[in-house]
Amino acid sequence: MPPEEPQQLGRYTIVRVAGRGAMAVVYEALDPGLQRKVALKVLNPNPNAHPEEARLEEERYLREGRLLAGLPKHPNIIGVYEAGVADGRRFLAMEFVEGVPMDQWSKKGSVTLGRPTTILRDVALAVHHAHRHGVIHRDLKPANILVDPEGKPHVMDFGLAKLAGQNIHASYTEGSLAVGTPAYMSPEQAAGSKAVDARTDVYAMGVMLYEILTGRLPFVGASPMEVMIKTSKDPVVPPSKITGIQINPEHFKTLEGICLKALAKNPADRHRTAEEFAADLTLWLRGRDFRVRSARLKKRLIAGAAAALVLIAAGAILAKTRPWRNSVAVETAHAAAPPAPPAPPPDPWANAVNLLAAVELPRDSISGAWMRDGAVILSRDGKPARLQIPYHPPEEYDVRATVSRRPANFCINFILSRAGSAFTLVAHQGGTFGFEKVNGKDFNRNPTAARFDGPLQVGKSYTVLIEVRAGGVKVFCDGQPLSTIDRYDTMTMNPDWRLPDPKAIGIGTWDGGAAIELLELREVSGPGERLPPK
Secondary structure, three states, X not given: OOOOXXXXXXXXXXXXXXXXXXXXXXXXXXXXXXXXXXXXXXXXXXXXXXXXXXXXXXXXXXXXXXXXXXXXXXXXXXXXXXXXXXXXXXXXXXXXXXXXXXHHHOOOOXXXXXXXXXXXXXXXXXXXXXXXXXXXXXXXXXXXXXXXXXXXXXXXXXXXXXXOOOOOOOOOOOOOOOOOOHHHOOHHHHOOOOOOOXXXXXXXXXXXXXXXXXXXXXXXXXXXXXHHHHHHHOOOOOHHHOOOOOOOHHHHHHHHHHHHHHOOOOHHHOOOOHHHHHHHHHHHHXXXXXXXXXXXXXXXXXXXXXXXHHHHHHHHHHHHHOHHHOOOOOOOOOOOOOOOOOOOOOOOOOOOEEHHXXXXXXXXXXXXEEEEEOOEEEEEEEEEEEEEEOEEOOOOEEEEEEEEEOOOOOEEEEEEEEOOEEEEEEEEOOOEEEEXXXXXXXXXXXXXXXXXXXXXXXXXXXXXXXXXXXXXXXXXXXXXXXXXXXXXOOEOXXXXXXXXXXXXXXXXXXXXXXXXXXXXXXXXXXXXXXXXXX
């Protein structure tokens, strides 16, 4: 065990690290009093955290412990034994389950549609159990589902859960802002609605089913806000339009219909309960093919049939009584219009500066070989190849870039500037992101180093978002949070990447070349300076 890891926490004996996240570390531990294994989830200490943020995170821990402690045992939900503080650290002692998260499990070997669909069906039944007892998860995703060696799922991490009808003070944001994982949020949850109910979990399971069918998420973006905007506004592309899975087309269409119903923008058009979603999956697993209708459409059909019967009966009465002989005023009742889906949040990139359009080659090429291919700019070689953008950014801004590596490319660098001082973000071929140099250390050897999900594949497009603020810089790749730094005075510019104009921003590559498909900037603190051609 590494020396920095504790060997004891309260009465629990630490065995090993079972998992590690940004907010907490999970240990396999032993409760000697009861002689049982437990999963000990320990909140990471953060001395730099704002006191309010630290308090909210502790509230989240306590809420998770309280909610799960009051939830009757279910075989597919990881239970909590104890919530407390030991040696100054907040912890949850939970049921220990040997397994891997569902997103990792799905990448192991050949997986047919039936296996993950069965797991998702069992997850839906477990979630329905929680709903029946008033608990809404609000952060369902494959990473929060553990699959054991027998292929059985176990739902975990109820840190964002709430009691149905309860308006809680959320641990990530407060007021009317959204909480959860953007890619799995329902439109109403993304809009920060206070009326979020159990159908938000149905939507999240619809996203998981979409991943099973296509291998991708229905909506992706460079930032959480972009994903939430797309979730609220953009239509879902049917899985049959993008997947290469080869099964009976009619059978696939049924599962696609279940998926699209769960992903409906309006909660009224989804399955009314997680149990209904599970029931549809069960029918599909039994080989049944059927037409999936929204709950609202089904109500309309029933109402229409009832209305038809009333009209038939009324017609018979009219034929006998002939009331038109009398002058009678007739009023028509109009059904209330269905509630409109939440309005999408405004697009913060609507007025972004197109930096690629401002580039003139070869004027702005500082080193290496650069060329245009339509709207895309390519670097072909150079150690390094550097491109200076004729633009001075404001004090605070966001940069969004879509890039793809070419064979033999070592890294793609983003050359940034704030208050006239330049610094560099490195995106290494192996998937490591980091600033250089920080306290004299290279990007992969300083505290800003962060690992993307995997290596940056040749020819695959990745969208990188960089948020530059007075309080520091945050980096995301395909929506995944990566490097952060809160002090500019610790960074020094690597001479290899220095630009002639230290106030300008730029982009560079080392060896092998890359394609810069999109490069735009959102001015946050005011307008930047567009430089005239020389």
